[in-house]
Amino acid sequence: MAHTSAAAAAGHKPKKSKQSPHSGMSKALIRRETISAYCFLLPSLLFFVTFVVVPMFICVFYSFTEYGLGGVKGFAGLDNYLKLFQDPIFHRGFLNTVLIVAVAVPTVTAFSLWVSSAIYKMHAIPRSFFRCVFYLPVVTGSVAITVVWKWILDPYNGILNQVAGTTGFDWLGNQRTAIWFIILILFTTSIGQPIVLYVAALGNVDQSLVEAAQVDGATKLQVFWKIKWPQIMPTTLYVMVITTINSFQCFALIQLLTKGGPLNSTMTIMYQVYDTAYRLNDLGYACAIGVVLAIIIAIFSAIQFKLAKTDD
Amino acid sequence: MNMKRPLAFLLAAGMTLGLTACGDPSQPGSSNAPASSSPSANSPDSSAVTLDLWSFNIGSFTEASNWDSILTAFNDKYPDITVNVTPINYQDGDQKLTSAITSGSGPDIIFEGPERIVGNYAREGLMVDLSDLWSKSGSDIAEGISSVSQLDGTYYMYPLSAAAHCMAINYEVFEAAGALQYIDEETRTWSTDDFKAAMEAIKTAIDNGTVSVATPGIVYCGAQGGDQGTRALVNNLYSDYYVTEDGTSYNANSAKNVQALTLLKDMVKNGSLSANASYAAAEELQAFANQTCAVTFCWNYSNYTQYAEQAQFTPFAMAFPSDDKVPALEMAGPYGFGVFDKGDQAKIDAAKTFIDFVCNDQTVGTQAVKTTGFFPVHSDWGDVYAGDADAELRAPFALMSDYLGRYYNLTGGWTEQRALWWPMLAEILTTDADVQTAADNYVNQANANIK
Known part of the structure; x- marks a missing residue:
């Protein structure tokens, strides 16, 4: 342990042990444990395959068909995908989605790390209090949250206009401001989980390394970057990937607040999937949009994994 | 081979595609x-x-x-x-x-x-x-x-x-603003000029503090809910139709409809109406019930019963204003x-x-x-x-x-055009967009779906 930590503190990657985790175990025991592990995995695996993997392949299949309310009318080939390139709403939705991700992911990650750094050393009671405060929007229903924000942003009776003295200004009905309020509300509902994770991750940082670095005269910034940051990197990666996926899939806020408007200024790819499928009943095209969104998310996730340079 | 990375991608992709392909479990x-x-x-x-x-x-x-x-x-x-x-x-x-x-x-x-x-x-x-x-x-x-x-x-x-479908006015606000003179209480009709004058009277009364509503009326264009109200408002102002007589084209870009849209834009500009791209009919109706606005463009007996208890005033049902005082209401x-x-x-x-x-x-x-x-x-x-x-x-x-006027809701591409109507209204009423151009764009897109 000491060897590993010292190597990490020195900025070197710890050498992976070539020893098998099963060293010293009999083959029968390994087999028994493997079977037990699969048994434990089975319920969630069944659920995952039934409700995620199978629909995923069904969706890919339908994306190549002309699929409406009356069922599959024929094979569409790549038509649904080609349509995407000519669809200005998709283009707008793509740009808005990228904007939401580009703003939300770094701000959520940075803010939650900042808050966690401030509270993880606190006494248990205030620490729990702050965790509760920031986690509250996560457990509060999105409908309740949007209703409150609607009140705040109402053009005539909203608190924001009362405070700002801009009575009548339609924050969610203005092309320039609507998307930023979507991002703001998404931000408030996204920071809870990262804060809880970061508080736990920071609490697990090896204090002996921190103390050793401090004894060696390391500044607070150096301690953070050289000691803490590498150790919380897996958490950071998880937070970034989850926030990226959540941002890409931002739907409820838009459905409840703006319906993609005004003038598609808050349209996202995810909302277009819903709108195309359930309002326009063009299910084949909706599936194609969903497939493209999945590919985009996978690319973003791959980039994040690559940048984070970790195997976790 | 490390399986965690591909598994993570699979999860990410699955979470997205699952929504598209799965039926809604809450159905x-x-x-x-x-x-x-x-x-x-x-x-x-x-x-x-x-x-x-x-x-x-x-x-x-x-x-x-x-x-x-x-x-x-x-x-x-x-x-x-x-x-x-x-x-x-x-x-x-x-x-x-x-x-x-x-x-x-x-x-x-x-x-x-x-x-x-x-x-x-x-x-x-x-x-x-x-x-x-x-x-x-x-x-x-x-x-x-x-x-x-x-x-x-x-x-x-x-x-x-x-x-x-009709509209309604807050009778007491109209009375206090001296705007009752512009409506025919017996036939419940009014002309376009009467409507314009009534809204301006209420705007003046708001400015004077005579009435406490925040705006004379709200043209909602934030979603398609209750869009029958805004359709009827536009079509009636200068007695035109939503769809051409032969049903082969949507008609928002006709001279009369553009005139109506221009009038609404001017009224929004001078404050005798508001346009809200974050409001659908439900929000506008609530604003009417709360006396935030003095008229609603989405009224019928069903809405009357729904909001009757909340409304501390007399919601007075009216036909939509038209230049010839002969309204054509939507069924x-x-x-x-x-x-x-x-x-x-x-x-x-x-x-x-x-x-x-x-x-x-x-x-x-x-x-x-x-x-x-x-x-x-x-x-x-x-x-x-x-x-x-x-x-x-x-x-x-x-x-x-x-x-009752013509029923045009079965025109081809109806569902698709509904998604285009309220963004067009928002574009015209909340931006500096040219009315004719916006209406032309709407009609071109809507007509593309007429089969």
Whole structure:
């Protein structure tokens, strides 16, 4: 342990042990444990395959068909995908989605790390209090949250206009401001989980390394970057990937607040999937949009994994 | 090989695609047991049929229990047919129906209007021919209602009730602002100039502090909910139509409609109206009930009953203003039934029996009509509200039926154009966009879907 930590503190990657985790175990025991592990995995695996993997392949299949309310009318080939390139709403939705991700992911990650750094050393009671405060929007229903924000942003009776003295200004009905309020509300509902994770991750940082670095005269910034940051990197990666996926899939806020408007200024790819499928009943095209969104998310996730340079 | 990375990608992709491909788990009839209001006394036998009826929240048909007395009467006469009612609403009803229909678990009967029954489902070949019901009992139903219940000469909907969409004013605010002079209280009509003058009078009264509303009126353009109001407002101002006479083109870019849109834009600019791209009809109605605005463009008896308790003023139903004071209102409904063709003749026959009973039995039909809050499509039934305690309150809405205009909601590409109408309004009324250009763009896009 000491060897590993010292190597990490020195900025070197710890050498992976070539020893098998099963060293010293009999083959029968390994087999028994493997079977037990699969048994434990089975319920969630069944659920995952039934409700995620199978629909995923069904969706890919339908994306190549002309699929409406009356069922599959024929094979569409790549038509649904080609349509995407000519669809200005998709283009707008793509740009808005990228904007939401580009703003939300770094701000959520940075803010939650900042808050966690401030509270993880606190006494248990205030620490729990702050965790509760920031986690509250996560457990509060999105409908309740949007209703409150609607009140705040109402053009005539909203608190924001009362405070700002801009009575009548339609924050969610203005092309320039609507998307930023979507991002703001998404931000408030996204920071809870990262804060809880970061508080736990920071609490697990090896204090002996921190103390050793401090004894060696390391500044607070150096301690953070050289000691803490590498150790919380897996958490950071998880937070970034989850926030990226959540941002890409931002739907409820838009459905409840703006319906993609005004003038598609808050349209996202995810909302277009819903709108195309359930309002326009063009299910084949909706599936194609969903497939493209999945590919985009996978690319973003791959980039994040690559940048984070970790195997976790 | 390290499997974590590909597994993570698979998870990310699956989480996205799952939403598209999976049916909504909250859909009625799947994980959530449908609210059943069927009598349980029936003993099943070989001829027993169970029907699923999905009912949109029309009038007071908001809960399954409101069907109870109708179903009890039906089961007294037809004990072998059980009807399970699932109420759905306009917020997510389309999503639930789409999920259910595509997964093969859709209802047997739907209670809605021709826009969905004929325009959406019959056009997709999903509905049963109801011409036999029309032949049997439809002779006293008005031609306008008959024509919208059919597609290519085949009847797919059998109607129960209908009414007219109108608007309403806050009577006390109009009185305080001196704007009552601009309305004809007897006929409940007003001219475009009267409307303009009334709104300006209220704006002046707001500025003077005479009235406490925040704005004279709100043109909502944040979603398609209640878009019949904004359609009727634009079309009536200079007496034009939403769709050309031959139904081959949407018509927002006609000279008269552009004139109407320009007038609204000017009124928004001078403050005698507001335009809100974050408001749909529900928000505007709430603002009207809260006395935030002095008029609503989305009114009917159903909305009246919904907001009556909240409104601490007199909501006075009015026809939409028009230059010639001859309004052409959009029909609310006609609301009625359609039967999904699921290949089960016994269910189809039972569904027709149910529809025939609810729509053609005058006693039960009257009860059903009153629950919708509208008026019967059978002219032979006369005034079903005569003698009722609230007959006087309903009178203005009965008057509105005299102003019914053309029904254009079955024009091809209707669903698609609805998604274009309110963004066009938002573009015109909340930005500096050129009215004619925005209207032309809307018409070009809307016409692309007319088949």
